[in-house]
Each structure stands twice: as structure tokens, then as C-alpha cells.
Ligand SMILES: [Ca+2]
Ligand SMILES: [Ca+2]
């Protein structure tokens with residue numbers, strides 16, 4: 001995990017970025033492919049545990065070392081942009097900084113067994129800002145991209161569930177809508193079980209509450225995504241199998257990788273949409289709003305954490321080389337300068 005970016009004040013960073021390609025150091029994720037991700041409509045979901053296990057396979061490169069050791073506890077994420085938190089105090093339930101009253105504080109993560117999260121008026125974080133909407137986690141695009149500072153927009157999840165059976169899986173669904181400065185929706189990206197790039201559904205998502213450990217979640221998923229735990233991934237095809245049934249490496253060896261899906265107090269999954277990332281950087285204006293509607297169901301064993309990290313740098317779909325990183329960094333800085341709001 002690179003802390004180099006965050007160790008430097010921004011003016012020094014700007015000077016270095018223009019002079020030294022080494023300053024572009026940051027963690028990398030491999031491109032989405034049949035082994036590295038499962039695609040859920042507009043979002044690709046990486047298992048960070050799988051990336052660590054499959055890194056001898058070229059399809060899992062380039063990836064930084066120890067991606068299965070990204071801290072996911074309150075002390076590790078309190079300086080990042082936190083969307084969902086079950087901890088009180090410190091920066092874990094407060095995004096000021098880094099968003100400086102241009103984004104919502106975190107929603108409270110459900111902690112009771114069987115409890116669900118539905119964002120709404122009743123649990124809207126109390127801080128408000130221009131463009132804030134009731135019942136969703138919102139952030140002004142300019143505040144977000146200033147903080148990302150060229151990093152890819154990657155969401156991280158620390159799964160905190162108690163077992164591997166399918167009826168113990170967390171279920172999740174989300175939409176990210178982009179609103180302009182008049183409050184008109186300009187784009188929408190969905191995390192769901194519907195077909196890739198099928199766009200955003202209208203109305204309430206269909207939730208299947210699973211009670212049978214042998215339930216065929218892949219064939220009959222509903223709109224919510226089941227957060228797999230205890231499964232194997234075929235080393236050749238990348239297909240997940242023995243969902244909820246595998247308990248250790250031996251259960252998947254020699255043809256598959258075992259994935260526990262819950263690494264303890266580390267980030268378990270990275271969630272990324274290239275289309276959303278491109279839209280935020282290339283199309284949205286700095287005073288537009290990113291509005292996230294996140295829903296969880298079937299909680300067990302304490303609250304999950306969801307946050308945005310700024311540690312994955314460069315273009316995930318491109319293999320970076322030092323020269324292009326330097327040019328990319330300089331180009332982004334120029335873009336940022338041009339697009340930064342002139343009045344507030
Ligand atoms: Ca608010
Ligand atoms: Ca809000």
C-alpha cells in the first residue's frame with residue numbers, strides 16, 4: 001500500500017510530479033478479465049485475496065504485492081472517504097477532512113443479525129452542502145477528484161460476515177447517479193445482477209433472501225449481488241464454483257484457487273467501473289454531484305465498511321510505463337487546474 005502520495009503537501013507533489021516519474025508510484029490492479037473479476041452490470045468486482053493467489057498467472061498482472069493486506073479497520077480507513085461505517089468517533093464517521101463539507105459523512109452500517117441497510121431520509125448523514133440529496137451518499141465531483149488526485153475511483157469493501165454458507169452471504173445492490181448543478185440527472189451506473197451495461201433499473205431492486213445453503217445464487221440471484229465467501233475459482237476458466245462449500249486450499253487444489261472472501265480486518269473486494277471513472281474525470285463538471293444509493297441485506301456478525309481509496313493509480317485497463325505515467329500525471333494536473341471551480 002503506497003502512502004507516498006499522501007505524505008507530501010500538494011505544492012511539493014505538483015513540483016515532483018512534473019519532474020520525477022518515480023512520484024507516480026501507487027498500487028495497481030490488473031485489467032478486468034475472466035480470471036480477475038466478476039462483472040456486475042457496470043461494476044467489476046475484484047477479490048483482493050484471489051489477486052494475491054493468482055499473481056503467477058499473466059492475467060493477474062500487473063498487480064501490486066500484498067493486495068490482501070489493505071487495512072480495512074477503523075484506524076486504517078479514517079483518513080479516506082468513508083461511505084459506510086459501524087464505528088463511532090475519530091474520522092471513521094466523519095469525512096471532514098478529506099471532503100471539507102463537500103460530501104456526506106458515512107451512513108451507519110447495520111450491525112444486527114438480519115438487519116438491512118436502505119439509504120433514505122431516516123438515516124441521511126446530518127451534514128449538508130450544496131447539491132446534497134436526501135437519502136443517498138453524495139459528494140461534489142470536484143472535491144472527490146481533488147482528493148483522488150489522479151487515482152482511479154475504486155470502492156473497497158471489508159466484508160464482516162460470520163460464515164461461508166450461502167445463507168450467510170451479505171447481499172448488496174447500488175446505483176451511482178450523476179447530477180448536474182441544476183439537479184438534472186446526467187448519467188447512472190448500476191451494481192447489480194442484471195446484464196452487463198444494461199443500465200440502471202427503475203424502481204425497487206428485487207431482493208432474494210436466501211435461507212437454503214444449497215440455493216443456486218448464480219442462476220437465481222435477484223437484483224442484489226451475493227458477496228461470495230468460501231469458494232473456488234477455476235485456474236483456467238476463472239469460473240467460481242463450490243460456492244459457500246470450500247473451506248481451505250485443499251478443497252480447491254489442484255485445479256482451483258480457494259477464496260475465503262473474508263480476510264478479517266482487511267479489504268476483501270475492490271469494486272471498479274471504468275465507465276464511471278471515465279465519466280467522473282472526463283465528462284462531469286466539478287460542481288456536479290455523485291450520488292450513491294447503496295443497499296445491503298442479510299447482515300450477520302457486525303457492520304461492513306465501505307470506502308473510497310486513492311491508492312490505485314493510473315489507468316487500470318492500461319499497463320503503465322514510467323514515461324506515460326509522467327505524461328498522464330502532468331495531463332491530469334493541467335485538467336484539474338482548468339476544471340477547478342472558480343467560485344464557491
Ligand atoms: Ca447529508
Ligand atoms: Ca445525501
Ligand SMILES: [Ca+2]
Pocket residue numbers: 159160161162170299300301302303304
Ligand atoms: Ca456483517
Ligand SMILES: [Ca+2]
Pocket residue numbers: 158159160262263264265266268
Ligand atoms: Ca473482513
